[in-house]
Amino acid sequence: MVMKRTPSTKNCAWGAFFKKVTDMNVKNIILPSVIIVISLVALYFISQFAVPSFQDASVGSKFFPTAIAVIQIIICVCIILGEIFHKDPQQDSAPLFNKYSIFGAVFIIGYATAIYFLGYLAATLLAFFLYLVFFKTTKRYYYLIAIVFTLVIYYVFANVFYVALPEGLFAGLFYD
Amino acid sequence: MIDHLFNGLLTALSFDILPILIFGVVGGITLGAMPGLTATMGVAILLPFTFGMDSTAALVMLIGVYIGGIYGGSIAAILLNTPGTPASAASVLDGYTLTKNGQAARALSISAISSFSGGFISTVLLIMFAPILANFALRFNAPEYFALALFGLTIICSISGSNLLKGLLAGTIGLLVSTVGLDPITSVPRFTFGIMDLYSGISIIPVLIGLFALSEALTQLESIVSEKKQALRNFSLKMLSRKDLKDIAPTAIKSGVLGTVIGSVPGAGADISSFVCYNEAKRASKNPEEFGKGSIKGLSAAEAGNNGVTGGALVPLLTLGVPGDAVTAVLLGALVIQGLTPGPLLFTHNPEVVYNIFSSMLVANIVMLIVGLIGIRFFCKIIEIPRILMIPIIMFLSIIGAYSINNSMFDIGVAVFFGLLGFVLIKFRVPLSPILIAMILGPMAETNLRKSLLMYENSWSFLYDRPIALFFLVLTAFSIYSAVKFSKRKKKVIV
CATH class of the missing domain: 1.20.5 (Single alpha-helices involved in coiled-coils or other helix-helix interfaces)
Incomplete structure (x- = not known):
């Protein structure tokens, strides 16, 4: 047995x-x-x-x-x-990020870096065009909007709000 | 008070200010109308445009964006069955049914009138009660402010939804971030790592731009390719009739008052208010079965309820310096940028600013009504603006906005960091508003706790010695208890 x-x-x-x-x-x-x-x-x-030597407070x-x-x-x-x-009933097994979100994250970091080196005008135009190319945009007026937007914002900040947008590190080299 | 209000109205209607107000309202409606873009995001994006303005113009514009943004959310809800903002989720129930029946213009005009009614009533109640509360708050000292900040922090519990722990986690992230910089009492550097930019602490504006604009833009980007273009249904341009107006009037007024009360409770935002008002209208109706099937009273209740919050939410912000929700936290940032400190002293030191805000809210609601009724055809076009173009524009404006506060590249880094952090936290279903609220209330709690201990020679007796402080501590305990209970009930519903 x-x-x-x-x-x-x-x-x-x-x-x-x-x-x-x-x-x-x-x-x-x-x-x-x-x-x-x-x-x-x-x-x-x-x-x-x-720790400051004069402190006499308990906190x-x-x-x-x-x-x-x-x-x-x-x-x-x-x-x-x-x-x-207690397993979360809302959980899903979908991946956390897709290629567009990763592109977005890289795009933002890249733009912030580019603005430091190239300044607002060049960095924004370049970034906007790259973005439109990434999404395979063929409509020409989208590119026109990119140019108009960049210039209008530059004008508004410089002449209406009197805020100098970044000129970029390279611009500084040229001026020197 | 009447003098200040009259002067405020003259300012709001002046040639210098009125165009800015109209721009703010139209901008807010435009952003709110786009699915996914909230009123908070609208205020955060347009905030940098106010840096060069004087305080009145800046605040008037942001108030316009706030009021317009809450109303704008209903346009996408009614036309596309997609709420533009969480606040207009209840408007979908009846609004879209009316659109399906070819009555979109009627639904949009009911929405505009009800939103106006809610917003206007709310502002009138704000004007009546805020000065009384501010007068009372003049008695506050460090212990009362500590207890108030603690109570304010319990807002985190109520805005955390079903996942209280994740909301609390977000709150602790905000609190920890708020400790960066020089200690407020002894000036000991904390988490500065020798970086000069960190000595003055982390500015709130780049953080809120990152959390509410950049992270939202990233979230939108993710779904941009998978989204299907929704076609607008054909509809007649016939607006509401006189009979409709008569039918909705009692509901709109009642929901406006209810929305104001809900809005003045820290943590209860426009989304909660619209559902509460909708349910109340349904409960009180003789024909509750019509709700959800194109009831104009249902739509009116939801819309008056969410816009009713606009005035109510400003009560704790202006009188106590405590933001009740994310959008008022952003407005608090705007006040601070203009060198103003929200709280009871604002009413004594800068009464003209307070009454300019009140007056511009009254005028903004009227502008919203006019623009909302005239622009029905135009706003139908707004929701068709391709998001593929809007997203980079939001990103660029966010980054430029972060830079322009102090002309600092460091602030751009802060905005990008919090944008990415916010995006990751959204993925893990961690709410973002608690981070901002904790960042605002954390220093208030710490400074006043330590001042209180110094006042009371290291004794904690101020917690029970002072009636107002004790009152707030009891409220804090009640708030935590009810949030835990609510969270458990909500979880059960989900399961």
């Missing part, structure tokens, strides 16, 4: 826990995990804050940031535990 071995209650609980961990959607724990790491780094920097400059970082870690742990034990 073969005796059937039943797992202990403790093993069952751990088994169920690991099943839940493997079942859960990993993307939902990425963000809280990253924020926990950032909070820990913040706590390290908080410990390095200078100093470290109190608020420390409290916030600790609360942040607690919230993140709660989110992760919540994800393990």
